[in-house]
Amino acid sequence: MTGSGGKRVEVKAPMSGVFYRRPAPEVAPYVEIGTEVKKKQVLGLLETMKVFQKIKSKISGRVVEIIVENETPVKDDEVLFVIETD
Amino acid sequence: MPKFKKILIANRGEIALRIVRACKELGIHAVAAYSEADAESMAVKLADESVCIGEAVSSKSYLNIDNILQAAKTTGAEAIHPGYGYLAEKEAFARACQSEGVVFIGPTPENLSLAGDKIAGKQKMIEAGVPVIPSSSGGVESLDDAWSIAEEIGYPVMIKSSAGGGGRGIRICNDEEMLAEEFPIARMEAGAAFGNNEVYIEKFIENPRHIEFQILADKHGNIIHLFERECSIQRRFQKLIEEAPSPRLDEELRQKMGKAAVRAAKAISYFNAGTVEFLLDEQGDFYFIEINSRIQVEHPITEMITGVDLVKEQIRLAAGEPLGYDSSDLSIQGWAIECRINAEDPERNFLPSPGTITEYHAPGGYGVRLDTHLHQGYELPIYYDSLIAKLISYDATREGAISIMKRALGEYRMRPLKTTIPLYLRVMDDPDFRSGSFDTGYITRFVPDEDEDEDDED
Known part of the structure; x- marks a missing residue:
């Protein structure tokens, strides 16, 4: 948001489901704002009809936005994260 | 005749509808317990009465014992049918029903305890002379x-x-x-x-077949089996296609396995409907795996070949009535096949396929039974599993049942969902399936058993 001039890449839900930021309630979230991530790093989970899918980053960069709260239903194609590259 | 005037159905989807229908036919008032996500479901629409038991997430509704018992009390239901999954095999739920004075339509808490504890259960089987792995x-x-x-x-x-x-x-x-x-x-x-x-x-038994026997038991110690179901067509231990009888069993083996199944049920003083699962190896040796203490997803194929309505029997037996017949009164009539239609994409490693059905056409005609809660305009909730319909074909012969299944699968439309129907169409044409020679590894010929993790398409 602070326009550091990097490229912003959205990570979207591949289908509708319930979005989770952490693998278990007692565990820390996969990422926070500011976390440096690698390509294919897990950012969150999506549960659809009892099946869990990993939500992975498409690029290496830094998490600049986490749009959806933990344990919230999301629609197909809804933006979950924004990753900024240098 | 029925002892119960009102039954609460603590489940959803096709099985809730199946139980609503059984209640209606028995003249029993059916109460559908539903989550917020299922308020518009077919079971709710067709039940005589309905009651919300909580939020969409199962842990806050279909798995919430307090809410369900409260719903039974406020609606005045004398019995609860748990369906399959959720609380159906939870000993704590059966006990809670007991202490609240509501009849649990299913096995005793002791049965559930033993069936759920595989090690203790197996010891009982060894003592009873049932072959185990x-x-x-x-x-x-x-x-x-x-x-x-x-x-x-x-x-x-x-x-x-x-x-x-x-x-x-x-x-x-x-x-x-x-x-x-x-x-x-x-x-x-x-x-x-x-x-x-x-x-x-x-x-680990290599290339086994999964054969299970349906059991019914009354409160007076009568236990019978209602023949076998062949459930070898599975993916990752989840059944996809079942049939009854099994093309593998001859009369001698059927009798032997049937007797072992009854012995297994007797060993734990089983009550109500249940299923004894066996693995059958290539030499014809069989091994007890477990007792499923619930109505099974695949129960309709047994109903088709025996003429016994298993859900009505569950209700009748729970009310304390005696069975009134034994195995010698039953015989296998014809052949039935069930395909579990899942909202999953076989082309994309069986990923779920949620969505709203914009075009729906259900198959019908001779020899077709369809157990489903789907309809035009139905939106699949994201919260529940992907089994959306059970398509059952029935005919005098196996060959006939396969032809009917193939025809019915071809008629079934539910756009835009991705389903397992295209996979089943291929199976129906497969020479090995048609000749009845397959084992539990069969489905990997059609769909590689790869890891979901293996990686994504970017």
Whole structure:
């Protein structure tokens, strides 16, 4: 948001489901704002009809936005994260 | 005739509808208990009465014992039918019903306890002379113990969760090295999934068939079987296509297995409807796996070939009525096949396919039975599993049942959902399926059994 001039890449839900930021309630979230991530790093989970899918980053960069709260239903194609590259 | 005037149905989807229908036919007032996500469901629409039991997430509704018992009380239901899954096999729920004075339509809490504890259950089977798979005599705590047991019973072996079920948490190990790698992971997984990290080790039977026997038992000690179901067509231990009878069994083997199934049920003083599962190896030796203490998803095929309505029998038996017939009064009439239609994409590693049905056409005609809650405009909730319909074909012969299934699968439309129908169409044309020669590894010929993780398409 602070326009550091990097490229912003959205990570979207591949289908509708319930979005989770952490693998278990007692565990820390996969990422926070500011976390440096690698390509294919897990950012969150999506549960659809009892099946869990990993939500992975498409690029290496830094998490600049986490749009959806933990344990919230999301629609197909809804933006979950924004990753900024240098 | 019915003792119950009102039954609460604590489930959803096709099985809730199945139970609503049985109640209506019996003249019993059906109360559908539903979550907020299922307010518009077919079971709710067709029930005589309905009651919301909580939020969409199952833990806050279909798994919430307090809410369900409260719903039974406020609606004045005398009995609860749990369907399958959710609370159907939870001992704590059966006990809670008992202490609240509501009849649990299913086995006794003691049955559920023994059926849920695979190690104790197996010991009972050994005592009753039911053949079991060679395994550790109890939980295995250390890798050293695991190694020595595996050495004794011979590789390949499986690591299984003592508290688990439904095929989850099973790991197959071909040698010592694999066992060393998988053993600690299996314990962690068991702890995470079932709240109990105890695992045991069992011989892995190669190329087995999965054969199960339907059991009915009354409160007066009468236990009978209603023949077998062939459930070998599975993916990752989840059944996809079932048939009754099994093309593998002859009359001699059927009698032998049927007797063992009844012995197994008697060994734990089983009550109500249940299923005794066996693995059958290539030599014709069979081994007890477990007793499923609920109505099974695939119960309709047994109904088709025996003429016995199993859900009505569950209700009647729960009310304390005697069976009134025995195995000699029953015979196998014709052949039935069930395809479990899942909202999953076989082309994309069976990923779920949620969505709203914009174009729906249900198959029909001679020999077709369809158990489903789907309809035009139905939106699949994201919260529940992907089984959306059970298509059953029935005819005098196996060949006839296959032809009807193929025709009915071809008629079935539910756009834009991706389903397992295209896979089943291929199976119906497969020479090995048609000749009845397959085992539990069969489906991997059509769909590679790869890891979902393997990686994504970017």
